[in-house]
Amino acid sequence: MVHTILLVDDEQAYRNAVKRVLTDDQHRFLEAASGEEALALLESNTVNLVLLDLVMPRMDGFVFLEKFRGNGHWRAIPVCVMTAWSDGAKRRRAIELGADDFIGKPVDNVELETRIKSLLRMSQYQSELRDMNAQLETKVKERTQHLQASLDELKQRREESTRDSLTGVFNRRFMWEWLQPQLKHAQRHKVPLTCLMIDIDRFKDLNDAYGHHVGDEVLKHFSRVISKNLRESDIVVRFGGEEFVTLLPQCNLENGRIAAERIRQAVMHTQLPSLKTTQLTCSIGVATFDPVKPITGQKLLKQADKALYKAKNAGRNRVV
Numbered sequence: 134m135v136h137t138i139l140l141v142d143d144e145q146a147y148r149n150a151v152k153r154v155l156t157d158d159q160h161r162f163l164e165a166a167s168g169e170e171a172l173a174l175l176e177s178n179t180v181n182l183v184l185l186d187l188v189m190p191r192m193d194g195f196v197f198l199e200k201f202r203g204n205g206h207w208r209a210i211p212v213c214v215m216t217a218w219s220d221g222a223k224r225r226r227a228i229e230l231g232a233d234d235f236i237g238k239p240v241d242n243v244e245l246e247t248r249i250k251s252l253l254r255m256s257q258y259q260s261e262l263r264d265m266n267a268q269l270e271t272k273v274k275e276r277t278q279h280l281q282a283s284l285d286e287l288k289q290r291r292e293e294s295t296r297d298s299l300t301g302v303f304n305r306r307f308m309w310e311w312l313q314p315q316l317k318h319a320q321r322h323k324v325p326l327t328c329l330m331i332d333i334d335r336f337k338d339l340n341d342a343y344g345h346h347v348g349d350e351v352l353k354h355f356s357r358v359i360s361k362n363l364r365e366s367d368i369v370v371r372f373g374g375e376e377f378v379t380l381l382p383q384c385n386l387e388n389g390r391i392a393a394e395r396i397r398q399a400v401m402h403t404q405l406p407s408l409k410t411t412q413l414t415c416s417i418g419v420a421t422f423d424p425v426k427p428i429t430g431q432k433l434l435k436q437a438d439k440a441l442y443k444a445k446n447a448g449r450n451r452v453v
């Protein structure tokens with residue numbers, strides 16, 4: 134690898150002296166007679182090391198250092214100051230402005246050669262480190278993206294496995310998972326939980342008359358009407374074909390009946406254009422989990438189903 138060294142000195146004789154020290158093909162020199170010229174060369178060249186004189190006309194070494202270190206792109210380029218001064222305050226100032234090393238003038242050849250080589254080696258290591266760091270960052274970013282994608286997919290699958298694909302309300306599997314801890318909670322905190330079993334009246338006739346496409350539309354519409362008339366803590370489940378279950382935590386029988394009645398009326402008062410003159414109605418069976426006389430989830434559902442059966446037998450479009 135050929136290293137480019139920017140030689141900044143207003144005296145040609147010094148520049149030549151330095152160039153004579155390193156004549157191998159590993160080094161290439163760019164020459165500037167002032168800080169201004171040096172900055173211009175830095176703009177258009179990749180430089181690995183700057184050798185800098187301090188006393189120069191126009192822009193001296195201090196002003197150059199200030200401008201040079203103010204540019205983030207050049208932060209990693211080492212600077213070795215060449216000076217005849219042994220003045221400590223000036224040396225300190227140069228270091229504070231961003232110089233990395235010093236070499237006295239007149240230049241000792243062996244010293245110059247070893248300084249240059251050691252500074253170039255250090256800058257090489259640093260650049261390798263930066264590259265590795267960048268690679269690592271890219272890898273971490275890729276992994277993170279990959280993980281996020283997997284997580285999203287998992288969430289999506291979980292969501293799909295708990296929902297009815299047609300209506301988007303919960304499925305039976307989710308309901309049983311949800312109900313068990315809810316009943317335990319209700320019993321422990323002595324609060325009721327009410328179950329509504331809701332069935333669309335004469336759904337089979339409707340399907341026969343309008344076709345399955347309209348039947349599906351009715352089911353989606355129906356589940357939306359139910360959801361709209363419940364609280365956020367209640368859940369809606371598609372239990373069977375046209376049968377839905379809603380579970381209302383912390384709700385007693387009386388309030389459950391009120392909710393059921395609200396749903397029944399809402400269903401009756403919505404119109405689906407594709408149903409033309411057919412009136413959509415539903416029957417609802419209500420059952421409540423009493424924390425004083427706890428029953429299983431299966432039993433609760435069975436009681437709601439019995440009530441629904443009664444509502445159907447009593448002429449449909451009613452709450453029992």
Ligand SMILES: [Mg+2]
Binds near residue numbers: 142143188189
């Ligand atoms: Mg000079």
